[in-house]
Amino acid sequence: MQTFALLGAGFIGRVHAENLAAQPNVDFARVFDVDASRAAEIADRYDAAATDDVDAVFTDPAIDAVLIASSTNTHADLLKRAAAAGKAVFCEKPIDLSLEVARDAAAAARAAGIPVMMDFNRRYDAAYAAVHDAVQSGEVGQVELVSMTTRGPSLPPIAYLEVSGGQMRDQTVHFFDLLRWITGLEPVEVYVAGAALADPAVAEVGDVDTSVAVLRLVNGALVQIDSQRRIGYGYDERIEVNGSVRMVEAARHRTGFVNHYGPGELRTNGLDAGWFERIRGTYRKSLDAFVDALERSAPMPAPLDDGLRAQVIAEAATQSLRTHQPVAIPEGL
């Protein structure tokens, strides 16, 4: 049994709270939020103790693990505190928008030897896991071309985009991680073309809402990732891995199987409305994997360094977007 504190009681914090409460090997003991009333609301619901004093969490010897679900700019600091306090960490992405700050926090965690897992929950999507397994089993042969799509239904608020770090660091980064995980291959170069098509305000804050990234993997294979912030037909993400002998794909996720037939036409279910509908089931599975690894003192399934590595790639991609040139991705962290 692992005793948990949840750090952050916003939207994604509530998702994690429900999962912590239902996880059989978790004692969901504490909830922290800078907004005391938000913390209290969750704590009441799940019989946990609320606090707006994060020190109370880290000094509590009963706490085994913290789940960092607070705003992005607090992740690195909380990670360092957890390192100092010797608590295990389940951490929402990213570690920090600044690669330097992220590296510094990661070094602290590494030095302290605490178990840290990044919540790369898409790895727990049944379809992506099936693609991973097929590629790793050798079913497709040598990987030659990977195609990834990530498209959301609406532009986030411009105020959010301004502090998001840009499309590569905020949206495409999830697929940089999936790419490494599925293929087991490191990307060595990236070129990104981007455009602000949904709203001129996106360009004014120095970002893009539509982009195509082309990467080259260490084995010579090519990768294309298209990212869009606002599309008109729902939420669309998919992955296709074509190898030297076969191809496997996690195709678009339709919401049902109701078919309306008319003259010359079939009308059927479209896609999920948004990212949460598409991947909500993965949060619980990701948490389960963390708890299971803690219980078995096993290596972390999505270790902190994977989070750092995805950020290194996003950094090079952002540079390509700015310089309009292909950029070599440095090795290591």
Next chain:
Amino acid sequence: MQTFALLGAGFIGRVHAENLAAQPNVDFARVFDVDASRAAEIADRYDAAATDDVDAVFTDPAIDAVLIASSTNTHADLLKRAAAAGKAVFCEKPIDLSLEVARDAAAAARAAGIPVMMDFNRRYDAAYAAVHDAVQSGEVGQVELVSMTTRGPSLPPIAYLEVSGGQMRDQTVHFFDLLRWITGLEPVEVYVAGAALADPAVAEVGDVDTSVAVLRLVNGALVQIDSQRRIGYGYDERIEVNGSVRMVEAARHRTGFVNHYGPGELRTNGLDAGWFERIRGTYRKSLDAFVDALERSAPMPAPLDDGLRAQVIAEAATQSLRTHQPVAIPEGL
């Protein structure tokens, strides 16, 4: 807020218990089972009180509603007790395998004026609801041909079949209800051909495991329902309604969207493993509809008489199976 007692703590009772505990307008107060330890297990989990004395439930003035999820042969008796005690009832199918006994219990409930809803949960399946809505909206025009399929992955134990009432009363009956609900039309005649193909023991207990039922609706339309107990490719149920101008279908429910491409071949996800995987989500929605109707003192969405009517059709179907002749379905209850 409605205070509930759960009657029956077996497999389906546990499903209902989880839903009762999570329903915001339900106070889940009591659990009854003839096996005290089974009752206690659920009660402990959800902070309810356990009992193996059903009178304790019916004499408790705090209880507003009972959820009958005990073994089939106890439904009618519990329904009559609820009528006598003035409790609302959410009742698993069927009322009783004997149409006479079912009619008697229904009469008592009717006389007492208690709200009773049959748990015809498939009506709350998103796909079937979409077919219902399309047909009721007039999208398909006049209904002309309805095709229904219900196929399970494995033969139930022969001991179960022996007391099940036979395939029409036990399996096909759900689709007799869906047929009436989706089309809003009464069937007037039925012919059933059946066979015991999966195991000779099925025939020995006087039952069939494979059947095709043909019904004629009051407007002249035709219906075909195929029912199989044991198929080799998972769990398959679907409904197709073809009208004078268009067609709508709830197609097979595949479990995912992972595609493996090889030379001349695409391999992809198959069907659900069993009925529970296919319709588990509908139990909660069905319960929600009951609670909502209670809260609003509104008419019951799937009233007791619909349960009785489905049994009347199943009775005629069983007779056709035995006599090898088309059988007229009597009007009314």
Next chain:
Amino acid sequence: MQTFALLGAGFIGRVHAENLAAQPNVDFARVFDVDASRAAEIADRYDAAATDDVDAVFTDPAIDAVLIASSTNTHADLLKRAAAAGKAVFCEKPIDLSLEVARDAAAAARAAGIPVMMDFNRRYDAAYAAVHDAVQSGEVGQVELVSMTTRGPSLPPIAYLEVSGGQMRDQTVHFFDLLRWITGLEPVEVYVAGAALADPAVAEVGDVDTSVAVLRLVNGALVQIDSQRRIGYGYDERIEVNGSVRMVEAARHRTGFVNHYGPGELRTNGLDAGWFERIRGTYRKSLDAFVDALERSAPMPAPLDDGLRAQVIAEAATQSLRTHQPVAIPEGL
């Protein structure tokens, strides 16, 4: 090389003419039609000789084979003339609407020992052939339930229905043949429910436009065949064979792969407009099989007796429709 005469220059005759002209092992020499101008039109196009005198065809020693594509009521007579003249025959269905007349003509052909192939061209549809092969290979295990659908886009003229022999003999009969061919099993009993829903005039000429046939095969398996003359969503035919271990189907045939995605909705290609679009490719393959068998002096792929047997089943189905009772299908021809 086989020298052919085409008998009948109507719509289906023109289809056969194009195939005869393109078949490398056929010398397309003569065209007969009672309407000399229709015969001449085809003859001119393909450098054949036209005639409205059928004797000129049968007395021509150069003719090896005749293709009977004239109106149904002439088939039996032409077949007998071919038997007398010793010509091979490729014969459109049916032999005759009267089973007695058909038997008589078949007896003559049999006595003369001429090669006769029925144009059961659906056997040459790639999808149905794949289902046949899967079933015959044992892939599905023992056949347990066969589902067939045959639905056309519009009601034929009432004048045609009046002389068509009724829906069983005219439409469903093709699937009686496919059923025997795919499963290799004889049906032993049939029950048919029918209705005239598209037009009251259908009932006035003693026919139905919508029907469900239930058959029992000699191994105990069940079969359901739904037939509709007029549906609103194009042309729909499909076959599904469920066995003791797996299932195989020839699903609906959509016309393309263009997808239009909008909010919550996918709009895509519907079905073929009519039967000709669906199966046009099969006529040539059927002819090829006949020519190939002639060239190799091999047994006929779809022998005359298969035509007779399908009619025997259609006869019993028609009787069931009239008597409203299940009817035993006699063995043999």
Next chain:
Amino acid sequence: MQTFALLGAGFIGRVHAENLAAQPNVDFARVFDVDASRAAEIADRYDAAATDDVDAVFTDPAIDAVLIASSTNTHADLLKRAAAAGKAVFCEKPIDLSLEVARDAAAAARAAGIPVMMDFNRRYDAAYAAVHDAVQSGEVGQVELVSMTTRGPSLPPIAYLEVSGGQMRDQTVHFFDLLRWITGLEPVEVYVAGAALADPAVAEVGDVDTSVAVLRLVNGALVQIDSQRRIGYGYDERIEVNGSVRMVEAARHRTGFVNHYGPGELRTNGLDAGWFERIRGTYRKSLDAFVDALERSAPMPAPLDDGLRAQVIAEAATQSLRTHQPVAIPEGL
């Protein structure tokens, strides 16, 4: 009626010959090939006159139009001869591998005022035409992201690759044309990453077999085109156009609708075996459009300048592949 000479009697010449013979408004009079026996074989089959002297074609006043289907390095010369002789031209792609030579021949044709149509036959694929129509109708809104895939089943002979001009000029060029035609927008910049993964010999002749091209259109939209010479799962080409309000796609073209269901798995038809199976139907439609335009003295549907423009883009793409830099695409021809 247009009198045609076919120039070139190889594989694609035979395809054109069959279509010329079947086209009702074409008199298929002459066949030229440097190999007299190849010309004679086609001429015999379709009652045309064979020659290995191309002057005999151009000096024949009866010839209205020539169909250039000879080897690529002869196209430009034949086009100039046709210009000099005043014959209409239906021309296989490309005009010439050298953009300079192509420009020169195009100038001659332009000066002579002869009607010239490039055989951009993919424009006549029903799926691509539907995508074109949807985009041009405004259905998708403003074009924002176009995704195109072109993947063949096997590496062409290295000897062919050596003279092919490289993957951009030989394979991807068809999609440069489709891109312009479907969107009605000019590309202004291109970046291409390529790799030789199928065979090291591809790199030795200075070519790639796998590539991703990223283009920017004049309205700011982005385009990704992946091209592969050798994949393991058949022939795969598709196009997707995502606009500001909806998305439309010509999806993978599967070869049938036969489904095999087993436990947890559905096995179904894969893709076409090769490019010819996928687009064979388009050659006739493309020819029909040319003949129709000639008959009506209407503008050419795919004029010579479109062929030149696709080559201009391929030239820039080839330069990007070599320089490893994004390259601006010059305006005009």
